[in-house]
Amino acid sequence: MSAAAAVSLAIVCVALAAFAYVPELLRRRRMRPRPAPKPPRGKAIPDPGEQLRAERRAEQLIEEVLGVDALEAYRALGFLHCFGAARDGAPAYGYLIYPHKPIVSFDVATGELLNEHCVSFPDRSEPEGGQRLPDADDALAKWLALRADEHGLINEANMHLPGRQLDPDHVRRDIARLSEWTSRSTADAEGNLDGAGGV
Amino acid sequence: MKLVRMRPGHGDQLLAEGDPDLDADEARLVEAFRRQLELGMWAAVPTREDERREAMLVRDFDEVPREAERVIFIPPAAGG
Numbered sequence: 001m002s003a004a005a006a007v008s009l010a011i012v013c014v015a016l017a018a019f020a021y022v023p024e025l026l027r028r029r030r031m032r033p034r035p036a037p038k039p040p041r042g043k044a045i046p047d048p049g050e051q052l053r054a055e056r057r058a059e060q061l062i063e064e065v066l067g068v069d070a071l072e073a074y075r076a077l078g079f080l081h082c083f084g085a086a087r088d089g090a091p092a093y094g095y096l097i098y099p100h101k102p103i104v105s106f107d108v109a110t111g112e113l114l115n116e117h118c119v120s121f122p123d124r125s126e127p128e129g130g131q132r133l134p135d136a137d138d139a140l141a142k143w144l145a146l147r148a149d150e151h152g153l154i155n156e157a158n159m160h161l162p163g164r165q166l167d168p169d170h171v172r173r174d175i176a177r178l179s180e181w182t183s184r185s186t187a188d189a190e191g192n193l194d195g196a197g198g199v
Numbered sequence: 200m201k202l203v204r205m206r207p208g209h210g211d212q213l214l215a216e217g218d219p220d221l222d223a224d225e226a227r228l229v230e231a232f233r234r235q236l237e238l239g240m241w242a243a244v245p246t247r248e249d250e251r252r253e254a255m256l257v258r259d260f261d262e263v264p265r266e267a268e269r270v271i272f273i274p275p276a277a278g279g
Contacts, residue, residue: 053210060210120279137273144273149256156278
């Protein structure tokens with residue numbers, strides 16, 4: 001074999017090898033775990049208890065605004081509730097008010113789920129502090145807005161059929177838990193959550 | 200009367216407190232109230248009708264019932 005032929009053969013081999021292995025090498029390089037980014041110097045370490053303290057303060061506000069029984073119900077059930085307009089002396093529908101999840105309207109008489117109302121209260125005035133209110137504040141903000149301007153809030157919300165974001169079976173269980181809770185303490189519920197009595 | 204604001208990552212924060220029947224206190228309350236509305240906050244006032252817990256949204260300090268214990272400033276609602 002001449003020298004020229006040997007060089008040509010070598011070039012072809014290198015080209016074939018590159019064609020076969022370079023993509024795999026690139027893929028492995030992309031998959032390689034990267035080290036976690038170091039926090040910028042001089043920036044304070046996040047306070048691990050900040051969120052918990054914020055939540056405690058927000059729960060305290062629920063107690064001050066809605067009463068101790070409402071706070072107990074919120075802690076036990078994980079949501080607030082209120083009722084809509086009365087028909088023949090009894091509320092026709094109610095709302096389950098979940099923190100950072102849709103409000104769910106339901107038929108009080110049958111327990112049937114009516115709609116999911118997706119609404120949030122993002123605080124865009126101070127971007128460095130984040131936009132998300134503590135859970136209890138989000139629930140209380142929804143309660144305040146519903147009681148003060150039900151139609152305005154419902155019109156602002158994106159409305160969907162039940163099941164879009166929340167598991168309908170889970171919500172039905174929550175309605176049953178709420179009914180149990182209010183029937184256990186009907187006297188407390190009257191006037192302490194929103195005065196509308198049990199489900 | 201207390202003016203408090205819901206804050207992300209913090210919970211409620213006291214902005215001002217005073218007796219609206221005292222001129223000096225009222226001036227501070229009005230100033231704090233206006234500042235929050237300029238920032239785009241909603242002003243909610245928890246109220247009670249008999250034993251029922253209710254709430255109202257107000258746009259002017261004059262609309263706040265004199266006997267109200269607190270005004271709560273919340274970010275405006277947005278469809279989610």
